[in-house]
Amino acid sequence: MKAALIGAGQIARQHLTCLKTLPGVELAAICDLSPATAEAAADRYGIPAWFTDHRAMLEKVRPDVVHVTTPPTSHFGLALDSIDAGADVIVEKPVTPTFAELQALVGRAQDAGRHLLEDHNYLFNHAPQEILRRIKSGEFGAVTHVEVLICLDILGPDGFADANAPHPALKLSGGAIADFLPHLASLAHLFVGPHRTASAIWNKRKSSPLPYDEFRAVVDAERGTAALGFSASSQPDAFWLRVYGEKMQATTNLFETRLTFDGPRDVPKPLRPFFSGLDEGKTIRRAALATLLRKFKGPGAYEGLWEFLARTYRALAERSALPVTASDVLEVNRLVEALKPQEQLQ
Amino acid sequence: MRALVTGANGFLGRHVVDALLARGIEVRAMVRPAARLDGLDWPSSVDIFRADLRTSRDLARAFEGVDVLLHLAAVVSGGEDAQFAGTVAGTERLLDAMAATTCRRLVLCSTFSVYNYSAISRTLDEDSPLHETPELYARDGYTISKWWQERVTRRFADKYGWDLTVLRPGFIWGRDHAYLAALGQQFGRHHLVVGPLTRIPMTHVENCADVFALAAVDGRARGQTLNVVDGRGERIWRYLSDYMRGSGNRGWRLPVPYWLAITVVRLGFSTVFRAATKVPSILIPQRFESRLKPLRFENRKLRETLGWTPPLDYRQCVARTYGPTAPPRAGRIYRPALINLNKAT
Numbered sequence: 001m002k003a004a005l006i007g008a009g010q011i012a013r014q015h016l017t018c019l020k021t022l023p024g025v026e027l028a029a030i031c032d033l034s035p036a037t038a039e040a041a042a043d044r045y046g047i048p049a050w051f052t053d054h055r056a057m058l059e060k061v062r063p064d065v066v067h068v069t070t071p072p073t074s075h076f077g078l079a080l081d082s083i084d085a086g087a088d089v090i091v092e093k094p095v096t097p098t099f100a101e102l103q104a105l106v107g108r109a110q111d112a113g114r115h116l117l118e119d120h121n122y123l124f125n126h127a128p129q130e131i132l133r134r135i136k137s138g139e140f141g142a143v144t145h146v147e148v149l150i151c152l153d154i155l156g157p158d159g160f161a162d163a164n165a166p167h168p169a170l171k172l173s174g175g176a177i178a179d180f181l182p183h184l185a186s187l188a189h190l191f192v193g194p195h196r197t198a199s200a201i202w203n204k205r206k207s208s209p210l211p212y213d214e215f216r217a218v219v220d221a222e223r224g225t226a227a228l229g230f231s232a233s234s235q236p237d238a239f240w241l242r243v244y245g246e247k248m249q250a251t252t253n254l255f256e257t258r259l260t261f262d263g264p265r266d267v268p269k270p271l272r273p274f275f276s277g278l279d280e281g282k283t284i285r286r287a288a289l290a291t292l293l294r295k296f297k298g299p300g301a302y303e304g305l306w307e308f309l310a311r312t313y314r315a316l317a318e319r320s321a322l323p324v325t326a327s328d329v330l331e332v333n334r335l336v337e338a339l340k341p342q343e344q345l346q
Numbered sequence: 347m348r349a350l351v352t353g354a355n356g357f358l359g360r361h362v363v364d365a366l367l368a369r370g371i372e373v374r375a376m377v378r379p380a381a382r383l384d385g386l387d388w389p390s391s392v393d394i395f396r397a398d399l400r401t402s403r404d405l406a407r408a409f410e411g412v413d414v415l416l417h418l419a420a421v422v423s424g425g426e427d428a429q430f431a432g433t434v435a436g437t438e439r440l441l442d443a444m445a446a447t448t449c450r451r452l453v454l455c456s457t458f459s460v461y462n463y464s465a466i467s468r469t470l471d472e473d474s475p476l477h478e479t480p481e482l483y484a485r486d487g488y489t490i491s492k493w494w495q496e497r498v499t500r501r502f503a504d505k506y507g508w509d510l511t512v513l514r515p516g517f518i519w520g521r522d523h524a525y526l527a528a529l530g531q532q533f534g535r536h537h538l539v540v541g542p543l544t545r546i547p548m549t550h551v552e553n554c555a556d557v558f559a560l561a562a563v564d565g566r567a568r569g570q571t572l573n574v575v576d577g578r579g580e581r582i583w584r585y586l587s588d589y590m591r592g593s594g595n596r597g598w599r600l601p602v603p604y605w606l607a608i609t610v611v612r613l614g615f616s617t618v619f620r621a622a623t624k625v626p627s628i629l630i631p632q633r634f635e636s637r638l639k640p641l642r643f644e645n646r647k648l649r650e651t652l653g654w655t656p657p658l659d660y661r662q663c664v665a666r667t668y669g670p671t672a673p674p675r676a677g678r679i680y681r682p683a684l685i686n687l688n689k690a691t
Contacts, residue, residue, distance in 0.1 A: 010427035034435035036498050040490075044483045158424040163380035165401040295624055 001025055001317060004063035004087075006054045006078050007070035008032035008041040011092055014299065015067050016045045018306040022313050029061040054078055058085035065316065068092060071168030072179070076101045079116065083108050088115040088316060090309070093182035095329060097172055099337040106326050115322060117312060118329045120186035122239070124304035124311070127252035127259040128190065131243050134250075134261070135191075141246030146191040147227045148184045148241050151234040154210070161208045173340045174202065175211040177230045183239075184217075184228040185335040186328075191243055192224035194331045198338040205233050217339050228339070239301075255301050257294065258287040348372040349562055350412040350449070352399070352440065353419035355381050357523050358455065358515075361555035362416060363388060369559050376408055376419070399436030405443035414451040414562045415444060420495065426487030433491040434498060441502040451568075452503060453561050456496045456514040458547055458573065459489040463635040469642040470547070472514075472571050484632055511567040515554050515574040516547030516643060521667050523551070524589050527637045529582055531628055535597030539586060540638045541604030545579035547643035550663035553656040557648065564652055572648045576656040576663075579643055592668025604640055 003025055005012050009032075019025050029049040032038035042050035051057035058066070058081060066082035068075050068091045076096045082089045089109070095118040096102045109116040122128065134140040154160040160167045160176035172178035188195070200217035204210070213232035219225060239254035248263035260280045265272050299306045311323040349366050353359040354375030366373050367389065374393040377383065379402075383394070395408045399419055409415070417440065421432025444452070458470070465475045477485065477493055485493075496512060503510035517526045525532070526548070530540040549557075557574050561567040580588075586599065611634050619625045627633045648654050658666065 009431065010425065013427065034431075034438055036434045036438055036494055037430065040430070040434070040494055043479050158428060164378040164398040296619065297624070300624070 001064040001313065002028040002061065003065045003067065004029040004031070004057060004061055005041075005067045005069055006031045006057070006082070007068065007092075008034075008037045009069065012041065012067070012069040014302045014305050015069055015309065016041065016047075018299065018309050020045060021306075022310060024317060025313055028063055029057050031057045055081060058082060058087070063087050065090065065313070073097055073168055073171050076105065079105055080108060083112050083114050083116070086112070086114070088117075090117045090119060090312065092119050093121075093186075094118075094172065094178060094336065095182070095333060099333055102330065102333050106330060109326070115316070116326060116329065117322060117324045118182065118332070119305060119308060120182065120324050120328070120332065121302065121305035121308050122183050122254055123186055123190050124307035124323065125254055125301075126257070126303060127250075127254060128187065128241065128304075129307075130259060131250045131252070132190070134248065135245065139263075140243075140248045140250070142223070143191050143243055143245050144224045145226065145244040146188055146224065146242065147229075147244075148187045149227075149229040149231065149238075150180055150183065151231045151236070151238045151240070152180075153235065153237060154232050155206060155208050155213060161210055163209055166209065170209065170211070174215070177202075177210075177212055177215045177232075178336075178340065180230055181336045181339055182332060184230070185332045185339065187241060188219055188221065188226035188228060189328065189332050189335060192219075192226050193222035195219050195221045195226075195335045195338065198335060200339045200341070202341040212341065215339075219335065256287060257290040258284055260284065347413050347563065348374060348411050349414045349416055350374045350376060350395075350408055351416045351418060352376045353417075353455075355383060355386060356418060357520070358518055358551055358554060358558075359418045360386055361520075361551050362418065362558045363392065365552075365555040365559035366416075366562065367392070369563060371559070371563065374408065374412060399440050400432055405440055406446045409444055409447035409449045412447070412449045414453065415440075415449055416453045416455070416558055416562055417499070418455040418558075420455070420492065422488060426490065429487040429491040430494065434494045437495050437498050441499065444508075445502070445506050450507070451509045451562075452499070453511045453513060453558060453567070454496065454499045455558070456512050456571075457488075457492045458514055458516045459485075459636060460493045460496055460514065461636075463639045463641070464632050466639075466641055469644070470573075471644065472573055472647050481632075484630065485636070486627055486633060489636070509568040511561045511569070512571040513557060513561060513574050514571065515549050515557075516579070518549055518551050518554050519667065520551030520663075521671075524593065524667050526585075529586050529589070530602075530638065535595055537586060537597060537599045539582060539599050539601045540607045541640050542583035542586075542601040543581050544604060544638065544640040545581055545643065546585055547573075547575045547641075548579050548585075549574050549576045550656070550658055550667070552666065553658055553663070556657055557652075557654060560652055560654060566651055570647075570651055572651060573643070573645060574648060575643050575645050576658075576660070577645065580660060588664050588668070592664065604638060607638070608634060 003019055008030055019027050027047045030038055030041050030047050031051040031054045035052050038050040066087040066089050068078045072094045075091050079089045079091050105116055154176050169176050169179040198219045202212045203214040204212050205214055215230040217228040241252045243250045248261055250261050252259040260283050262276050265275055267275050294300055315322045349371050354363050355377045363373050363375055374395050376395045378398050379396045421429045460476050462475045462477045517528055528546045531538040553576050554574055612631050615631050
């Protein structure tokens with residue numbers, strides 16, 4: 001399968017590094033508005049062709065799959081052109097700035113018989129997949145509630161809060177935090193299904209170019225409830241996922257490899273906390289070492305992206321079920337839309 | 347004569363502005379939109395142009411009435427991609443804008459990092475081999491982006507027939523920037539000194555700025571690529587002693603011979619880290635060499651081409667780096683002589 005990328009920035013590197021490892025995938029071309037950025041990426045990853053005009057690339061290379069890895073406000077037009085050129089499209093999150101644009105894209109893809117996928121990478125990290133496995137096996141019990149809280153300092157001068165060059169994500173409703181909503185919404189959707197109602201609080205604690213730096217939400221979904229959050233002030237950086245089942249509870253930090261389960265135990269009830277604590281301590285010590293070692297090798301916290309791409313290409317080649325369906329993308333983004341602020345703070 | 351200086355409020359840039367002013371050259375200083383300029387003490391004649399090379403539109407306006415561009419701007423913090431976007435794509439946008447103007451003269455601030463230290467055995471000079479791709483991509487983000495910045499700039503100069511001078515400074519040091527990667531590895535207050543007798547390819551920021559101002563006005567600099575170091579460099583042990591004395595840092599120093607350190611690094615890399623994707627820079631042999639390899643460094647070509655000698659000797663540089671802060675606009679060292687200005691116009 002011929003793969004091509006539009007956008008050769010930071011996240012593109014993760015896509016490229018992964019694609020180089022996938023069997024049956026030919027990295028055919030890359031495109032970026034900056035000629036040197038496109039040329040350097042082609043040079044580095046052994047890609048035979050580079051372009052600065054995505055339409056020229058689509059016309060000349062005719063890729064089977066296009067990865068759109070540009071800033072979100074450009075996704076809609078680029079994905080549309082890629083679908084029209086006959087390609088399946090993998091779009092980085094957030095797939096489009098508005099839900100209406102996403103609906104238009106999904107419709108166009110369905111009309112053309114093509115697939116449109118949004119990168120819901122954290123669903124495919126080891127920890128959520130292991131929790132999912134236990135849920136499917138029945139040992140976890142039915143999920144009643146899920147909590148997802150990202151604590152990430154995005155107020156530093158080099159990234160989202162760059163006072164010199166406004167970050168593209170600031171054009172989204174919700175600003176920089178909107179860039180993380182697909183992570184929160186996709187994890188909620190994975191464990192408790194499509195949402196029925198959602199209520200969000202958007203706040204700003206610190207002075208910065210960001211419109212908001214704190215976010216909390218409560219979601220009522222078909223199979224349970226979810227509490228979602230983002231904090232730019234709480235430290236240290238962490239990506240907490242807690243899943244509450246009828247028989248077990250799971251806690252993981254998706255920036256690390258830590259994953260602990262607490263469930264029924266074959267000991268007298270008063271001793272359960274003692275043995276649970278011992279077990280949890282042992283698991284955390286092992287995870288600490290694994291987190292250290294994975295800094296040296298592999299995709300690190302992007303392990304889910306690699307797994308997502310591997311499953312996607314396998315499914316496309318075998319014409320089997322995709323790991324993220326159009327329905328998933330629509331449901332996740334229906335929740336994202338419901339979580340967005342109604343008006344920007346002044 | 348008017349010069350446009352990008353990165354004008356940076357560590358080197360602010361001294362280059364002073365050096366140009368001392369030579370009687372009008373300066374347009376390009377600084378980022380949110381840059382704070384307090385403490386720079388620039389005279390009102392300095393024309394401030396606020397722009398960010400990554401995003402600002404209408405960069406061509408910055409070139410109005412400009413005879414020479416001194417391009418010092420580079421992103422030196424953040425991840426590899428942020429550095430590439432800021433330094434390389436930013437240079438493309440700047441030079442695209444320049445192509446639409448009448449400015450035809452350009453001095454680029456490159457770096458010693460573009461040289462492939464692993465392929466150099468004795469003396470590093472302007473004829474030494476540069477990195478090549480794909481070997482380049484094993485290097486750090488700064489090296490990759492500066493290498494590409496030089497490549498992009500040369501392509502523009504060739505395409506539009508510009509007069510280009512590429513200056514490649516070694517380690518630039520001065521007040522508040524005295525700790526150098528060439529000193530080894532710091533652990534808190536303590537130092538692992540690799541190759542204590544190795545000489546550092548170094549240039550004091552005021553000496554370095556003097557070269558940039560000279561290159562801007564001296565016609566002999568056109569078409570040249572020149573390494574910028576003050577001389578053969580101080581030995582690491584002595585420089586570190588002065589640093590510790592001057593900065594009040596009272597840690598321990600553990601000297602380790604270079605051959606022993608590089609052997610350990612190579613052994614570790616070939617047995618443990620070869621397959622790793624993320625390794626601390628000091629544990630990668632090529633990067634280790636580019637920081638610490640004992641080579642001879644000299645400024646013969648700079649001296650012969652421009653007749654330059656450093657205005658400040660090492661002791662004076664130490665005094666200016668660690669001594670009392672000079673009163674505003676006093677004690678500047680830049681030579682006002684407009685030597686060879688006629689050749690530049």
